[in-house]
Amino acid sequence: MSQLVELREEAAGCTRCPLAAGRTHVVFGEGDPHAGLMLVGEGPGREEDRLGRPFVGRSGQLLDRLLLEETGLTRQDVYIANVVKCRPPNNRDPLPDEIAACRPYLDRQVALVQPAVVLTLGNFASRTLLGTGEGITRLRGRTHVWPAGSGPVVVPTFHPAAALRGGGEVMAKMRADFVRARQTLDASRAAGSR
Numbered sequence: 001m002s003q004l005v006e007l008r009e010e011a012a013g014c015t016r017c018p019l020a021a022g023r024t025h026v027v028f029g030e031g032d033p034h035a036g037l038m039l040v041g042e043g044p045g046r047e048e049d050r051l052g053r054p055f056v057g058r059s060g061q062l063l064d065r066l067l068l069e070e071t072g073l074t075r076q077d078v079y080i081a082n083v084v085k086c087r088p089p090n091n092r093d094p095l096p097d098e099i100a101a102c103r104p105y106l107d108r109q110v111a112l113v114q115p116a117v118v119l120t121l122g123n124f125a126s127r128t129l130l131g132t133g134e135g136i137t138r139l140r141g142r143t144h145v146w147p148a149g150s151g152p153v154v155v156p157t158f159h160p161a162a163a164l165r166g167g168g169e170v171m172a173k174m175r176a177d178f179v180r181a182r183q184t185l186d187a188s189r190a191a192g193s194r
């Protein structure tokens with residue numbers, strides 16, 4: 001059994017935080033276990049909780065479209081995960097204790113998949129992974145180094161839900177960020193890493 005599959009099985013029975021009590025499914029993550037590009041969102045919504053898969057609601061449909069149009073990749077080509085694996089009640093932001101309890105799963109996913117690039121979707125994932133209080137508007141538009149030692153390059157962008165709300169301008173910026181992620185991936189492949 002692969003280590004990622006073992007980790008998924010461990011997460012399926014997780015009771016490390018109170019979100020466990022309200023979930024239908026643990027939404028562990030999915031995609032190519034050797035993907036060069038990993039996408040990280042905030043946490044499961046209603047549809048994700050119902051189906052046990054990340055980004056399968058309206059945000060997910062937009063994500064799939066942006067991914068294909070701007071990077072030429074499908075969700076099978078990338079790995080998709082969230083900061084927290086269980087749905088917070090009424091889609092509220094995850095609490096610091098919930099994030100801390102769940103963080104080891106995400107860190108292990110990154111360590112096992114070993115992506116060259118992580119595209120963080122939204123304020124929440126971007127701040128959490130970069131360990132900063134700075135907002136997405138300032139974080140996006142450039143690449144960031146992994147905060148703790150060596151790791152993937154981080155490309156922050158808006159959450160697809162923000163594009164669904166905010167329309168054309170947010171969408172245009174997201175498209176540019178997806179192109180940046182693809183170019184960063186290509187550059188790292190050309191340099192000989194994954």
Ligand code: URA
Nearest residue numbers: 041042043044054055
């Ligand atoms: N929003 C997220 O951040 N993650 C999902 O999986 C779905 C919606």
